[in-house]
Amino acid sequence: MNARWLIGVVAIAMIIATVLLSRTSQIPDVTNVDRSSGQDPGYSARDAEIIETGEDGRPRYWLRAEMIEQAPNDATITLTHPALRYLGEGGSSWRASALTGTVPPTRDLIMLDGDVRLDGTLRGGGAPAHVETSHLAFDTVNEVASTKARVAIDWSGHRLSARGLRADLKGETLRLESKVNGRFLPQ
Numbered sequence: 001m002n003a004r005w006l007i008g009v010v011a012i013a014m015i016i017a018t019v020l021l022s023r024t025s026q027i028p029d030v031t032n033v034d035r036s037s038g039q040d041p042g043y044s045a046r047d048a049e050i051i052e053t054g055e056d057g058r059p060r061y062w063l064r065a066e067m068i069e070q071a072p073n074d075a076t077i078t079l080t081h082p083a084l085r086y087l088g089e090g091g092s093s094w095r096a097s098a099l100t101g102t103v104p105p106t107r108d109l110i111m112l113d114g115d116v117r118l119d120g121t122l123r124g125g126g127a128p129a130h131v132e133t134s135h136l137a138f139d140t141v142n143e144v145a146s147t148k149a150r151v152a153i154d155w156s157g158h159r160l161s162a163r164g165l166r167a168d169l170k171g172e173t174l175r176l177e178s179k180v181n182g183r184f185l186p187q
Contacts, residue, residue: 042072046067067080086138088170089170099113110140112135113134135148142168164176
């Protein structure tokens with residue numbers, strides 16, 4: 001009986017060893033990616049936020065988008081529903097939003113397109129300015145928002161329209177370029 005018991009244990013041990021060895025010898029199918037061509041794989045991110053800091057380490061502006069994408073071999077970044085927030089050294093605060101946007105390879109411009117809104121206040125408070133346009137370029141180096149498109153501005157209860165705008169966010173000035181139209185009535 002001892003011999004039968006010993007043969008049974010050896011048989012069970014062999015079955016267990018065979019099952020374990022067959023599981024560990026199965027190598028998953030691995031796909032090799034050839035990166036020797038120097039192809040940039042690109043990237044995408046959902047609900048992403050990029051924070052640009054100044055030399056002092058403090059945030060200069062925040063860029064948030066539902067989707068940020070860079071296609072392979074293209075350094076241009078596309079943005080879906082971007083929102084830009086800028087905080088000036090003097091205390092001014094500006095927000096811009098749009099349907100779409102792009103950041104060219106130089107990374108010194110953020111181009112906003114489609115239903116663009118720019119809202120902000122100047123140092124010392126006061127009523128915020130609300131700007132609507134179809135296109136706006138934000139120069140991240142010089143901290144200037146500009147457009148050559150038609151703009152509508154609501155500020156302190158007054159409505160102005162013009163073609164073209166240059167908002168020096170650092171210098172806290174807003175200049176309308178041409179075809180300015182509006183009325184200032186006593187309040």
